[in-house]
Amino acid sequence: MHGARAERARSGKPDLRAVAQSGHQDLMSRVARGDEQAFAELYDLLADRIYGLVLRVMRDPAQSEEVTQEVFIDLWRTASRFHSERGSVTSWAMTIAHRRAVDRVRSAQSTVDREARMAAGQQDTPFDSVSDEVASRFEQRQVRNCLDTLTELQRESVGLAYYQGYTYGEVATLLDTPLGTVKTRLRDGLIRLRDCLGVSK
Template sequence: MAGSTPTIEASDLSALFSLVARGDQEAFGKLYDAVSGPVLGLVITILRDPAQSEEVAQEVFVELWRTAARYRSDRGSAMNWVLTLAHRRAVDRIRSTTAAANREHRAALLDQSPAYDEVSEQVEARLERQQVRRCMKTLTELQHQSVTLAYYRGLTYREVAELLGSPLGTVKTRLRDGLIRLRDCLGVTV
């Protein structure tokens, strides 16, 4: 291929790794020239974003410089080791980007739907109180007094009867009738 970087044999790449492991910058330059095209090509194929691909390729070369001593020729070719490293870095970037996007999406959903809407709760409670007051006005005087004393003041049926000077059976009947009328007025189904 005219105009391309000369192909380096696999044994030469292994030798370059040995030199890079000892800190040889010139050998690293040659290694870079030999594998940068395939590394960038693989990373772009996986990420499909040129800017991120260049960042990941740069990370791969930094890691190659730092970990060149870990390369073992008996486990595979130098090019396969480099491309495996590049593939892992690209997949890690996808996972990281996806996880960040998912976190942002969940955070946005939390911002959109508050767990508790205090204003609507207050409005709803106020409307319920108004409806109960309106329905309480439909009760007879004895029903109204009996319900108020028993359910708002917490008195027993006997205490209500004594306070109102009415027989216990009458108070129980008026309470039952009053509660039935409230239930019907409030539209509560049994």
């Protein structure tokens, strides 16, 4: 390995892996400064690999697409915490993706277990139920208000993907739009929703 690098150095050929890592680190630095174009490039660079990893953990394409979007929101919010001495941008992103996927699986299992216990015990807690419903309705109203800040195309794409459960491919077919364009609309829409809902970077 080291011999190959030394040979490249002697021959004047660049170490492509080092060049790529340097480019990824530069992208992450720009993302940390709020550069949306850099974020779009990072998305294009890593989306397929992250989705593949999440899908292997979750085995559910629709939920895997949703978790993939959550991973990119995490990357956007926490870009300033990336330190190149701890590893590459790719390995850092994949670690976040794996953690997110595992958390989602555990959460789903916890929900199933909780519902099973409630069904077995048949113990209702009226106050908690009303409180949860009020909180849920408030959150829904807040999300609806923020959806109104999106462009019509972004709102249409987000609605199909996240409220009607269509996959990205199905959304592209329904809207007769290239898949890449749909992904861009969804990514930009999620950024705008995050800002509207006051999610801290």
